[in-house]
Amino acid sequence: MLEITTIRQNPSHVIERLGAKNFDKAAQAITDILALDAQRRAVQQQLDDARNQNKTISEQIGKLYKQGNQQQANELKQQVNTINDNIRQLEANMGSIEQQLDAQLVQLPNLPHQSVPLGKHPDDNQVVKTSGTVPTLHPNAKPHWDLVTQYNLVNFEIGAKITGSGFPLYIGKGARLQRALINFFLDEAIAAGYTEYLPPHLVNEASAYATGQLPDKEGQMYHATADNLYLIPTAEVPLTNIYRDVILKQDELPVKLTGYTPCFRREAGSHGIGTRGLNRLHQFDKVEIVQIQHPDNSYQALEEMLQHVEGLLTKLGLPYRVLRLCGGDMSFTSALTYDLEVFSAAQQQWLEVSSVSNFETYQANRLKLRFRDTETKKNILAHTLNGSALALARIVASLLENNQTPNGITIPQALQKYTGFDIID
RNA sequence: GGAGGUUUGGCAGAGUGGUCGAAUGCGGCGGUCUUGAAAACCGUUGUACCGAAAGGUACCGGGGGUUCGAAUCCCUCAGCCUCCGCCA
Known part of the structure; x- marks a missing residue:
């Protein structure tokens, strides 16, 4: 606010x-x-x-x-x-x-930073960087929704039987790959100075309000009405709410948190092209990074977070691009957002795998998250930032597509110590 | 789910209807003393809103009520603790 x-x-x-x-x-x-x-x-x-x-x-x-x-x-x-x-x-x-x-x-959204490009549609987003090379696939290359069936990594039908569409069931090496990615992302975040948390996956109304999911996005969250709790759409909600109604000492800044959680999104009304396979789900896994920063340092921190996410994509060998979102495509609460997209070679599509944002004081104002300025002795709203580092399902989609060979799907070097295998065949 | 207890400032802990925003202790900050530190002593030390300021108002888990007046009485919701039940 x-x-x-x-x-x-x-x-x-x-x-x-x-x-x-x-x-x-x-x-x-x-x-x-x-x-x-x-x-x-x-x-x-x-x-x-x-x-x-x-x-x-x-x-x-x-x-x-x-x-x-x-x-x-x-x-x-x-x-x-x-x-x-x-x-x-x-x-x-x-x-x-x-x-x-x-x-x-x-009802007022956050004010966009001066560097935010004008525009209304995703076409108006600014590509600030493109990195990595798109692999040349063999003639029989398939999109990931066929690969997961061929190698028995994910079963959407059984997921639908258990729960409904958009709730995939990961199997065997498919499940182990998920677990490996989660551990890889968490270890990288810890190495970058973030403290790991494992938060609750349901939150109360006050928490959902404080990070801005309520009242704007009521219909996008699953709501456990009997207890009036919401399934988290992202770890951002519980992680940021750790600091609701908190006054930090200035020397406690910056606060850097990370956490893995499943994320639940109703995604009401979005079906069709671009939503096949793992591209768009009701439940997916994600490692989130959150920072609480002094206002003077928040934009530098945003760049660092962007670099952290780029480093993950580079280690996984995925071609990616960085977009600076235009005013019309940014989230309600953000002042500046970078989206990172990986190129999924078989479906020939850019997939958004991360969104890194500076909310400045917008969230902090609802959270009542402040720090005591050592000079003026006044309590000042802190800046909050967060980013996906990273969202798993689409990473898996592009890893499978980009790394497929006639003999199987190769696992990136950096991930092998986590998976315990180097090929899916 | 049932029974009981409890919730006061950074922490501990008084206060059960009338100058109580709240004793006291610890901690924090500033000072005196000291070569320096500790100890001791003195002072200071919550948040928000309104106001140029003086000052005023609100907040003792949340919400509601009784009263001229509520931290204190009543209702209600929530958290924590103990016991019982159920259970990974």
């Missing part, structure tokens, strides 16, 4: 930046918000005054009772009753204003 002070101090800048994110009616929204903000402050002043009167007189009543002066005390009670009627009205007023203000603020 944007900070009200930012809006108050520089409304025209906010409107301009919201425009860069293709947010309609930014000017109207900001006008409404400023009006509500002014109302809120005026009403609060009145409320504070009224409460002060209540307190002062109540103290007097206490003293009068001690002196045994019942009659005068009763007179004052009448006065307080009138004040209390006023307080009740002001409170109701205040509640409604705050509700409206909150409803408006929650």
Whole structure:
């Protein structure tokens, strides 16, 4: 959520930046918000005054009772009753204003960073780098959804029988490859200074709200209604919520966390081309990296995280490209996002395997995640960042496709000590 | 799932209706003393909102209620602890 002070101090800048994110009616929204903000402050002043009167007189009543002066005390009670009627009205007023203000603020997306390219569609994303070479496949090369059947690595039909479509069943070397990738990614993150966590896979409403899944993306999460818990769509939610309502010491920054979790996404309404096989699932595995940073360092940290993910792809020998997302394609909560896509040679398609974002203070504001500035002694909202490092299913898809040979599918060198085998045949 | 207990500031721990935002201790920060450190002593030490400031308001697990007045009484929800049941 944007900070009200930012809006108050520089409304025209906010409107301009919201425009860069293709947010309609930014000017109207900001006008409404400023009006509500002014109302809120005026009403609060009145409320504070009224409460002060209540307190002062109540103290007097206490003293009068001690002196045994019942009659005068009763007179004052009448006065307080009138004040209390006023307080009740002001409170109701205040509640409604705050509700409206909150409803408006929650609808504002984060402001995009200056370097974010303008645009509305994925075509407007900027390719900032392309790396690695696309392999030349043999004549009988197949897309991964055929390979997994040929080598009995994944069975979608049985997954569908057990649960439903989009819940694959990994088998034998297919399952071991998943496990190997998870361990590889976690070890790499630990080596880069991240602390490993194994968080809960269901979260409560407050957590989902704090990282921005609620209220915007309600329908995209699985909801366990009996207990009002949500299945996590990404480890970002539990990992970032570790630091909800926390005030860090400045020297505790940066905080670097990593964790593996399965991720659950309803992906309501998305079917068809580009969703075959492992390309798009309701459940997939992912290792996430999260950083909590001083505002001065967050963009440098973003570049480091990008490099970390690039390093993983390089070690796996996968051709990839880095996109800087345009305003229209970025997530609601992000200020700057890099997407990393690998080229899956048999389906001749770029697959998004990672998204690395700086949220600046947008999440921290909802989380109430701050640090105490050693100089000014003030509590300042921290910057939060996260990235996939990496999402497994699509990595598996491209590994299988790109590394297939007439004799089997080869395992990248870096992964072999984790898999315990070097070929799937 | 059943029964009981508990939830107060960074931590420990008082407070059971009237200057309580909250005693005291520990910890933290600043200072005196010291060659330096420790000890001792003195001071200071929660968060948020409104306000130019003075100052004001809210917060004692969350929400609601009673009262002129609630950390304190009532209702309700949640967390933690103990015992029982069930169970990987």
